[in-house]
Amino acid sequence: MELRHLRYFLAVVREGNFARAARRLAVDPSTLYRRLGDLELDVGTALFDRRDGEIRLSAAGRPFAVHARRIVDEATLIGETMASLAKGRDGIVRIGTNGIAAELPLVAAALIHARQALPDLDIHLSVVRPGQLDRIREGTLDLGLFYGRWDAEPDIGFSALQQQRFVLALARGHPLAQVENVRLADLAGEAFVFQSRTGTGAVHDRLIAACSVGGLVPDIRHYIVDEDTQLAMVAAGMGITLTLEGAAARRWRRQLVFRTVTDLDVTVDLDLVWSSATLSANGRRVADAIRAAALSG
Numbered sequence: 001m002e003l004r005h006l007r008y009f010l011a012v013v014r015e016g017n018f019a020r021a022a023r024r025l026a027v028d029p030s031t032l033y034r035r036l037g038d039l040e041l042d043v044g045t046a047l048f049d050r051r052d053g054e055i056r057l058s059a060a061g062r063p064f065a066v067h068a069r070r071i072v073d074e075a076t077l078i079g080e081t082m083a084s085l086a087k088g089r090d091g092i093v094r095i096g097t098n099g100i101a102a103e104l105p106l107v108a109a110a111l112i113h114a115r116q117a118l119p120d121l122d123i124h125l126s127v128v129r130p131g132q133l134d135r136i137r138e139g140t141l142d143l144g145l146f147y148g149r150w151d152a153e154p155d156i157g158f159s160a161l162q163q164q165r166f167v168l169a170l171a172r173g174h175p176l177a178q179v180e181n182v183r184l185a186d187l188a189g190e191a192f193v194f195q196s197r198t199g200t201g202a203v204h205d206r207l208i209a210a211c212s213v214g215g216l217v218p219d220i221r222h223y224i225v226d227e228d229t230q231l232a233m234v235a236a237g238m239g240i241t242l243t244l245e246g247a248a249a250r251r252w253r254r255q256l257v258f259r260t261v262t263d264l265d266v267t268v269d270l271d272l273v274w275s276s277a278t279l280s281a282n283g284r285r286v287a288d289a290i291r292a293a294a295l296s297g
Contacts, residue, residue, distance in 0.1 A: 003075055005039040006068045008032055009047065013065050016055060073140040080124070093121055093286045096128035096135060097145040099227040100246050101270055106162050106294060107145060113293035114286050121282055136275050142283035143290075144273040147203065147244070157276050159287070160269040161294040164244045166207065168259045171237045177257040184214030184263050191221040191239035193230050206266050207242055214263045231256060244268065 011021040012032070022029040040047055047061035057065060080092050101107055102125070115123055128135060128144075135141040137155065145161075168187070170177045176186065197204045211218055221239055224230050227247065234241050235255040248258040272290055274283060 001039065001042045003072065005035050005042075006072050008035050009039055010065065010068055010072060012036065012048070012055065013057065013061075018055065070138065070140075073135070073138075077140060080122075091121060091280075091282050092124055093142045093280075093282050094124045094126070094140070095143045095145060095286070096126055096132045096141040098132070098147070099127055100244055101145045101147075102127050104162070104246050104270070106270075110161070110290045110293040114289035117289045118285055121286065123286060133273070136273060137278065139275070139278035142274065142279060143287055145270065146273065147268045147270055155275055155277050156273060157279075158271040158273045159291050160271055161291070162270045163267050164246050164270065165267045166242045166261075166264060167245045167248065168261050169231060169234050169241050169243045169247060170257045170259065171235055171240075172255065172257055173237070174240065174257070176240070176259070179259070182259045182261050184211055184216040184261055187216055187218070187240065187261075190219065192218040193222045193224065193233045193239040193241045194218070194220045195227070195230055196223045196225050203266075203268055210264055210266050242266075246270075 008021070008025060008027075011025050012018060015021040015024060018032060019029055022032045025032065036047070043060075043064065045060045046058050047064055049056045049058050049061075077092075077094075095111075097107065111123065111125060128141065132141065132144045132146055133153075133156070136144050147164075168176075168182055176182060176190075179186070195204065208218070222233060224233065227243065230241055231243065231247060233239060242261075242264070243258075245258070247256075272287060272294075274287060279287070
């Protein structure tokens with residue numbers, strides 16, 4: 001079993017399509033297909049169900065994907081660490097973030113401060129969704145920047161960096177885009193695009209409860225996994241959504257209109273998150289630098 005074949009397998013899992021995975025990997029589709037066939041021969045079972053022109057993980061492929069991701073992450077970790085040490089650095093600190101936090105000015109300023117304060121470290125930032133908390137527990141990520149509450153997680157430490165409230169996001173051509181003072185009741189009958197409850201359950205439930213208090217039962221037509229897909233669907237006129245105000249500071253500000261909902265008061269903290277069981281000394285140094293920058297900002 002070759003590491004390269006595991007990377008190929010995971011690319012197909014991500015893309016859900018052989019042709020797209022081949023383009024991303026810059027290999028010929030027939031080569032990719034053969035290598036995955038070799039991998040299935042190595043493990044002795046089919047990893048994909050290929051029916052009706054769609055590619056899905058088989059019953060064996062689902063747990064295999066979990067193990068393959070762990071192996072590839074560990075191999076990447078070894079390579080990056082050795083490269084960092086070869087450059088005379090003390091090591092790498094890996095920080096995961098979601099799509100919104102990655103583009104917030106506060107996050108950029110905090111990372112600049114940390115890199116300047118700790119020139120002996122390589123600080124790597126990557127967008128991870130979903131599964132960021134699992135990777136922090138495993139130690140393949142040192143720190144995470146995302147939204148949630150972690151009081152009930154005994155092995156998870158966190159520090160709030162910034163509070164954000166939920167606002168309404170609309171396509172520019174939507175009639176409510178011209179309304180300055182929007183209330184929840186004004187949204188009755190509108191199609192909503194919501195993030196999946198998986199991984200955001202507590203926040204999702206708070207939003208639904210707040211809508212109910214305001215006399216709104218959201219007509220949720222689409223559940224999606226990540227913020228960019230959510231906002232892209234809104235920009236395409238497929239519905240409206242409630243999103244964090246930080247989205248207005250990102251590239252979506254040109255395609256969408258953001259409005260405060262006067263009777264919606266749901267906020268969530270952007271947290272710096274770590275595992276007390278796996279955080280290294282270098283990870284603690286970076287966490288301290290990020291917290292200091294956020295407090296000074």
